[in-house]
Amino acid sequence: MATQSTQPAQPLRSGAATEPAATEPAVTGTAPGGPPPGRAGRGERPPRRRGERGPLASFGLHAGLLVGAFIALFPPFWLLVTSFKPRSESFSLSLVSEFSLDNYDHVINNTAFLTWFGNSVLIVVVTTFLAVFISSTTGYALSRFRFPGMRSLMWTLLITQMFPMAVLIVPLYNLMSRYGLLNQPVGLIVTYLTIAVPFCAWMMKGFFDTIPVAIDESGRVDGLTPFGTYWRLVLPLAKPGLAVTAFYSFVTAWAEVAYATAFMTGEQNLTLAGGLQTFVNQHTQDWHTMTAAAVLIAVPAALVFGYAQRHLQAGLTAGATKS
């Protein structure tokens, strides 16, 4: 693919091979949205049209993207490859020489992996559901109404999102310990809500902002209360927004490490983030087991992500840049 230099949509042009190479190399990396055209009105050759570029620029573009893609793909790829190698070959440099599923077999049957998986799913699903449920009305209120206390609420939400886990982890740990919630899924769910609720409320506000106010107005005209407007008119329209918000809090909680490591101890109570650490630490170096577990954790996450990613850009900018 790297040598692909002509574009399918382009009209054929003559003399592509004789394009001046010297003007091209610098632009492959950072040139703006319009591809670098030949300088207009220069010389007797017909000027290149917008959207066309020389072969060298094309080559540079593809080379750059290929390098980027390679770096992005290699670590997960290598993890996948290693997971199919027997233990003795974990660090061999060859691709799979003898394909085996022993690692997976071992992870599923001889470790508490499935328990951890269950713990993670339970905790993360409940957190996500609660967070979206709790925060959606607030997002709507922040988007539609002016009311006393609004500004301070916005500030609270914003600052809470900046909270480093270091500021809450100690008091939360002590409170959990007092109420016997350490090593309980409930404890971790409550903890994750401290991250997810402010974040979801903020993001939902962004989504509600994109729904025209005219819809609310028409609801009012038809005699709906504010709650009726919200529930019957706006919320159904905001479903994609709800989904993206839920997805984000899901991903965040799924990958959380610090709280999970500190609050959950004992093999039966760990979540995936804690469990994976037990394979490779000061005492054990079970890389082969780790790779298989890692693949089993990553594949469902990546599938969910792949399904949701088409909404990513919309969600990002809607949630992030508007206030």
Added chain:
Amino acid sequence: MADASGPPAAVAGGGVTAPGPDRATDRKDTAPRGAGNGTPGGPGVGTRLRRGLSTHWYAWVMIAPVVTVIGVIVGWPLVRGLYLTFTDANEGNVERRIGVNTIDATYDFVGLQNYVDVLAGGQFWSKLTWTVIWTVSCVAITFLVGLTLANMLNRKVRGRALYRMALILPWAIPAFVSIFAWRMLFNERSGILNAALEGGGLSAMSWLTDPFWAKVSVIAVNVWLGVPFMLIAMLGALQSIPSEQYEAAEMDGAGPWQRFVNITLPGVRSVSATVVLLSCIWTFNMFPVIFLLTGGGPVGSTDILVTEAYKLAFQRSPRDFAGSATWGVLILLLLVLFALAYRRALRKQGDKEGVW
């Protein structure tokens, strides 16, 4: 996953430029937006309060769940955390349960002693220096790489959807999984990176055990993790720039570089401002990369503030809860100050609509 571009980007573009509700409107004018029942201003205080209640009760009911939840699970621990910083709480004297017995807390109030200790000791400042270096280099590199790749993707390229999919893959995998993958690649004796170096005639590196290379490694991994987010955000920003601007500039004879500087950069400014701020905060607080990749080692050389605070409370013996809480409060203060300064700097540059 194959559907790469197009509609979402268009939505994103609209999202950036669509007018949000104007928060600057007079707060006393309390009519809900879009409803036609504006209250005439200027009645007495009592009337205003009553009228406020009758106008706003539904808004207040709607925000009640979040306010309650945040108050209980964020506010209360925060206050407790603040209180702990004025005590000498540690593993031995906090309230705890052993079986069914509860042992009461016996820690004492020590005033500002913890803050004095932390700020007078060299530990905090050396960690702070490294944390700042770490944050700045991570965000700068991630931003540059993300913007570059977004520019490359934002044109007609054959296989664009595939490239895009490959480039955001690191985002799709939970970070802690990727970090373990990197640990395997970095492995000093048998990792593939060193094998590749030796194959190329170079000497193997102690990626994770040499203080300098450990720092390089954690930054590299964090950039790897952060680029997809940056890429997607910048791609959205780029696609929101109307192509007429480029056409007009080209018509006026602007070269690629001029167009980049005068159209692309201003066009992505608002999104960049937000994304850079977010990245700074996230990177500053980035716990898993350091904790899982090097564990802060060798000898604490890659520990940033949050991992050090975590270690104080959960890995050192005796567990120093008060000290850790003090670090936490100081970290939060630093972040808030940074965010305020950032905002002020943006305002000064005439960013009227602001990021927030």
